[in-house]
Amino acid sequence: MASNFSSVPILDYSLVSDPNRRPEFIRDLQNALVNVGFLYLSNPPVAREDIDAVIDYAPKVFDIPQESKEKIRMINSPHFFGYSRFGAELTKGKVDQREQYDFGTQYGENGWKPGDPEYLKLWGPPQWPDEELVPGFRDTYSRYIAQVNQLSSDFIKLVAEALNLPPDTFDRFVNGPNGVQHRAKVVKYPVPEDDSSDQGVGPHYDGGFLTFLLQASPHRGLQVQNLAGDWIDAPPIPYTFVVNIGKALEKVTQGLTVATSHQVLSPAKGSTPRYSIPFFQMLTQDVVIGDNVLEISPEILKLKESRPSVHSDSVNYAEYGKYPAGQVALIGRVKSHPDVAERHYPDLFKQFFPEGLPAHGFAY
Ligand SMILES: O=C(O)CCC(=O)C(=O)O
Numbered sequence: 001m002a003s004n005f006s007s008v009p010i011l012d013y014s015l016v017s018d019p020n021r022r023p024e025f026i027r028d029l030q031n032a033l034v035n036v037g038f039l040y041l042s043n044p045p046v047a048r049e050d051i052d053a054v055i056d057y058a059p060k061v062f063d064i065p066q067e068s069k070e071k072i073r074m075i076n077s078p079h080f081f082g083y084s085r086f087g088a089e090l091t092k093g094k095v096d097q098r099e100q101y102d103f104g105t106q107y108g109e110n111g112w113k114p115g116d117p118e119y120l121k122l123w124g125p126p127q128w129p130d131e132e133l134v135p136g137f138r139d140t141y142s143r144y145i146a147q148v149n150q151l152s153s154d155f156i157k158l159v160a161e162a163l164n165l166p167p168d169t170f171d172r173f174v175n176g177p178n179g180v181q182h183r184a185k186v187v188k189y190p191v192p193e194d195d196s197s198d199q200g201v202g203p204h205y206d207g208g209f210l211t212f213l214l215q216a217s218p219h220r221g222l223q224v225q226n227l228a229g230d231w232i233d234a235p236p237i238p239y240t241f242v243v244n245i246g247k248a249l250e251k252v253t254q255g256l257t258v259a260t261s262h263q264v265l266s267p268a269k270g271s272t273p274r275y276s277i278p279f280f281q282m283l284t285q286d287v288v289i290g291d292n293v294l295e296i297s298p299e300i301l302k303l304k305e306s307r308p309s310v311h312s313d314s315v316n317y318a319e320y321g322k323y324p325a326g327q328v329a330l331i332g333r334v335k336s337h338p339d340v341a342e343r344h345y346p347d348l349f350k351q352f353f354p355e356g357l358p359a360h361g362f363a364y
């Protein structure tokens with residue numbers, strides 16, 4: 001029996017380019033994918049000065065005047081990009097105590113036209129804070145996410161290798177005719193004003209393929225749920241990414257790789273705000289995962305049998321079985337940000353919120 005994990009494994013990306021040690025990396029990756037669903041990646045191929053710079057910007061983008069943040073509120077954007085104020089999301093019925101900006105990567109724009117599926121509206125330009133309030137932020141952050149984007153394309157090939165699949169296995173999911181638009185955020189978790197809740201973000205799964213999270217301050221708070229249901233700390237380790245599996249990757253690999261539930265606890269009283277910068281590898285919009293589940297060899301697939309049964313939460317992303325990935329992503333956004341949905345996707349909004357606007361959205 002593979003043991004239930006009690007810490008998140010650390011993988012050194014520099015081994016990938018060392019022919020003698022690459023097999024070790026691939027073996028450790030296979031273990032992390034199948035038995036944990038989370039890993040730290042050290043020595044990632046992202047310039048340290050850009051990592052330092054985005055960490056340095058994180059508090060600054062929240063320190064601009066509130067009205068400047070409100071000017072780029074997410075409700076302006078059919079693409080669900082922009083600023084979400086503190087308390088705008090709920091997870092599992094409780095308010096998430098965080099404030100955030102959602103941005104996206106560049107892709108080959110070929111806009112939505114009447115008659116196209118509505119989910120094609122999901123891709124579009126991000127909203128940026130005014131340049132004079134945070135000079136250089138847009139350029140620096142764009143340079144940073146371009147590098148993480150490249151890492152995500154390279155890394156998904158390593159995932160294929162770790163599962164004994166051809167390296168181009170995932171191409172058709174992450175490269176569409178118009179490319180793909182990945183999503184990235186900058187998040188602030190303030191110190192709670194009273195003792196009523198320590199929920200930074202409640203337990204959830206990510207939806208796409210892989211998430212690359214940069215913990216942008218030295219706070220503990222991120223926790224990962226192991227297969228027995230216990231919460232394991234994933235404290236920040238400088239110059240590493242926390243990489244985790246989303247529900248789309250779990251589904252397409254027949255549940256061999258595991259999407260792992262995670263949460264963030266708010267910083268303790270007397271502390272300072274915590275910051276994080278996640279990058280979410282998304283899928284091309286028209287692909288239906290349920291029709292494209294990968295064939296995996298029986299000897300690899302049976303690795304599932306040597307792990308304890310997966311602890312599963314109520315959220316299941318069952319829509320991946322039947323809808324295009326773009327529709328699944330749109331449904332997730334609608335549920336998390338119903339105010340934005342009400343304005344830009346009124347029919348879907350009515351379907352999910354027949355009683356009208358709830359006090360808050362709820363994130364997966
Ligand atoms: O802020 C973090 O460390 C994690 C955030 C997260 O899990 C998410 O936004 O999906």
Ligand SMILES: [Fe+2]
Nearest residue numbers: 204205206262
């Ligand atoms: Fe997450």
